[in-house]
Amino acid sequence: MASSLTPRSPYQKKENLGNVRRGMGYSAPPRRNVLSAINNGGGANAEPAPSEAGSEAPAFEFSGREDVDRLLNEKMKGKSKNDYKGRTEQMSEYIKRLRACIRWLVELEDGYLAEQEKLRGQIDSDNARHAEFEAQLSGALEELKAANLEMTTRCDSLEESLNKEKADRLLAVESYEKEREERESAEASRDVLTVDLERVTHEAKRFSEQLKMVQDTNKRLQEYNSSLQQYNSNLQADTSKNGEIISKLQREKSAMMEAMTNLKDLNNSMKNQLDSSMSSQKEAIRVKEELRKEVECLRADLQQVREDRDQSVAQLNTLTAELATYSEQAKKSSKDSELLRIKAAAFEETCSSQQEQIETLQKQLAVATEKLKHADVTAIEAMTGYETQKETIKDLEERLAYAEFQIIEADKLRKKLHNTILELKGNIRVFCRVRPFLSDANSNGQEEAIISYPSSVENAGRGIDLMNQGQKCSFSYDKVFDHSASQDDVFVEMSQLVQSALDGYKVCIFAYGQTGSGKTYTMMGKPGRDQKGIIPRSLEQIFKTSQSLESQGWKYCMQVNAGNIQ
Template sequence: MESLTIISSVLMIWFLSQSSQQEAMKQKEELKKEVSCLRSELQQIRDSRDNLSVQVQRLTSEFDNYTELTTKSIKNLDKITIKTIALEETCASQREKIQLLQHQLAASNEKLKRADLITIKTMTEYEKQKNTIIDLQDRLAEAELQIIEAEKLRKKLHNTILELTGNIQVFYRVRLLLLDTDSGGTDDVVSYPTSLEYLGRGIDLTHNAQKYSFTFDKVFNEASQEDVFVEISQLVQSALGGYKVCIFAYGQTGSSKTYTMMGNTEHAEQKGHIPRSLEQIFQTSQSLQCQGWKYKMQVSLILTFSLEASGGLSKQYRIKHDTCGNTIVFDLTIIDVCSIKAVSFLLQQASQSR
């Protein structure tokens, strides 16, 4: 019985050991599985740790960069703050200027409005003045045409009067005797009729108690250069009108022909007919330019040479009359002139070569 009990106990123990061993094997398997899971989790944790380390390094680098940027930003912010303060001060000053300019602009606008009103009024007046000017211009053009026609009529009547008085007129000028060169007086030789018919036109000469009476178109007694020129100035006017005019002095040597024609140009009151005629020609031609007249002035000169300079032969000038009655002198020296100064110079040269 005891052996059976022992065998039973042994069997029980064996069964218990087998059961414990199986249980242990199960636990071992479970533990292996758990260890495997733990190892897998540990690897994941390690991987996460490595990733986190990398992230920490990256974040640290970014933090360092951010810190550096923050430092620079702070410095820039300080600068920007200073600039902002300066700009705010500038803006305040600009606001004051803007307000001042706005006031000035308002005042300018008011002035502009007044100026516009004045401009409108001025334009209205301008249009009126413009219309008036156009009307006056039309009237001026009409008046100029009338003046031109009147000038033509005046020239025609002027030359008709001269033709009626005679195309050839003879004036007589009496030269006073010079006390230092002439002896006696003229009262017993020269006298003038007092009758209205011959007053200013006649002269009586007495020779050997014989009286001779002469009548001219005009007789000048103690007349000045200007008095004589007044009588012939109408002939100069006829020359400007296109008529051929010739004025010459005739008389014996010493009868003052040169004085009458040329005079003394250094004294205005003693100027002769030639310089006075030239002055009248240039003055009248200039005044007629506004009426559309154009004049071309030329001076014709006959230049002579001495026998010594020409080898004993003097230059010959041929004179010819054409079919129209014009007299032509060949080989004349013709010079264009445009001023009284140029003509005066040529006259002086000609006078020196007489």
């Protein structure tokens, strides 16, 4: 019995079981007192010990191995060899105790076996749980390895996209520099164009002044023509020729007017084109400024992405190291696995957010590229508009030069015709102006009785008849101004001579007559707008015409000498 009990010592089992229970978190069931049957002790669940051969069993207590050893080592005492009855009773008592001991041991073994079965079940379930946990850990490890591989691939693709973005950024910077140079050249061209426009505007102004002067001249020519028709009927043939010349001049004038109108229209359209070009250039500059800001933002974003990528790589390295550590410690701790899983999830979130950032940056880059293309198209359109404007300006300059040439030619022709007409009228002409009778009551009616004007076609406007002592004296002049002729009527005739002087011919006008006949009044006039005489009106015409001709390049030097011949 001793040999069979030694390998299954209940004390050792209890200690081991205690360890297992502590390790597995096992809660001990209510402990059964295996000695209760032997002791026949109290307890609610205690059963009465089986009686031996129907007699009541004595109470034997076994508290442990010592009691068993004591029982086994017990010797018969006190009885003699022949006291069989005593020895038999002692032996039967011993046998009862041995049986009680065996029952105690059997019950103890049954309890141990049941507990052993229970512990085996627990161990099996723990082993299954451990195996399942190991499978989960190995799956998580595989997932982490796959995630690590995917992260590495994603990092490689991120690096590739970053390199591509760097190359695109360099291209964008180069195109920006190129566009900036083109913009500077366009601005320089715009300045030149502005100068040209100012010059053309100045030329157009000068041209309009010339046209106005030509119109004035033409007006005077028309007036002169009308006076010429009245003056000399003998020169009607020449007048008709001159009329043709004048109509030709008028046609030229109308052509010049039309050319001037076209030039004005062209000037306006060119101004509009220049304004639109300037506005498009401003728009292009604004777009370039926005693009520059966006490129700076993209640079900052790229820098941020690069830093995030470095941080991600560092995190990845850290995670890889942690993963290696975790692989070693996976069997020991499941908390690290959860932590790593959380970190991996966070890393995946970071990666997905970085991916979204990269996609956003790529979209922004695409938009910026589109804007750059749009800016290129705008710059090309501006350059095309500038070339068109240049051609228009060149065409306008040619037309202006042609118009100036036509004006100079027309002016030459006008001078020639004007002085031809004056020569035809006579280089020396004598006009007669009749002073009205001064306000005198006695003079009423005397004028009509003394002075009369012939109404014949031949002498109309040129003759005067005077009655002297009943005798009629007829006089004939180049022109006769009656008493009703105003200062302006007289100057209309004189202005043609003033124009000849302005054209470079020598002219002399002087008044002759007796005292009080009206010389001073005719030459100088009186204060008042309508009372001005020939001299102030001539000076006005001279200064006005010289100022208008200065724009054509003429320069006038004037001197005045005043003298009185008695």
